[in-house]
Amino acid sequence: MLHDPAQLDLMFQALADPARRQMVDRLSRGPASVSQLAEPLAMSLSGVVQHLNLLEASGLVRTQKLGRVRTCQIEPKALRAAEHWINERRLAWERRLDRLGDFLAETEGH
Amino acid sequence: MLHDPAQLDLMFQALADPARRQMVDRLSRGPASVSQLAEPLAMSLSGVVQHLNLLEASGLVRTQKLGRVRTCQIEPKALRAAEHWINERRLAWERRLDRLGDFLAETEGH
DNA sequence: GCAATAGTTAAGTAAATGCTTCAGTGTTTA
């Protein structure tokens, strides 16, 4: 479910916007309401809600509403999925370099 | 230089597009020419070049031209920077949860 | 030298994105 390419698409899309990354950054320090998320951003509350909806659709943020306030939290599993995608590619590249190094070292020995 | 927010912006922006992620994926298995990158993509060569230029501007890919062929490689340092941004936020969240858990366990003990 | 190859650049376009304002809906508080 988390490695579903469509979900990965939404996650990287969501992370591409600076305002949304700022929101994720804020949430990494603890839950927040929509207004609290909006406070440091030079943007209307409505704009923030739209960003938040994208973050939620991507799975990066989970929210729940109690009374009139919506509380937002990070979903670490989703962050881990994005992290993992990048990590796998980087490791594949680095392993390839290692093998190449070994090969060169061996052939040099003869 | 790699933690420069503008550069991070370009990197996440670059990773947001599926075609560009497919190019990074291809490159994680080894260097490739522009035409080789283009081959699996349902897109004109020109479109691929434009994506490639973004990838290069973001620092995720480095290229060099020999004769008429441009060879592309992944820049693992840049991948690591994006990875690191996500990782830090996720860990901040998880550490927070741990402290909360400890606190609850302690207060329950009395 | 001529043709094929590999890539580049510019111009145009349709769709997506990131906002805004404004007019709501429920929920608390005085």
Next chain:
DNA sequence: TAAACACTGAAGCATTTACTTAACTATTGC
């Protein structure tokens, strides 16, 4: 019960994005 609060949704708009085609430059092979 009325006003303040916390959000929500729709409509509109300027900009950016992801392409396309077409014309061009530089290599390489015959």
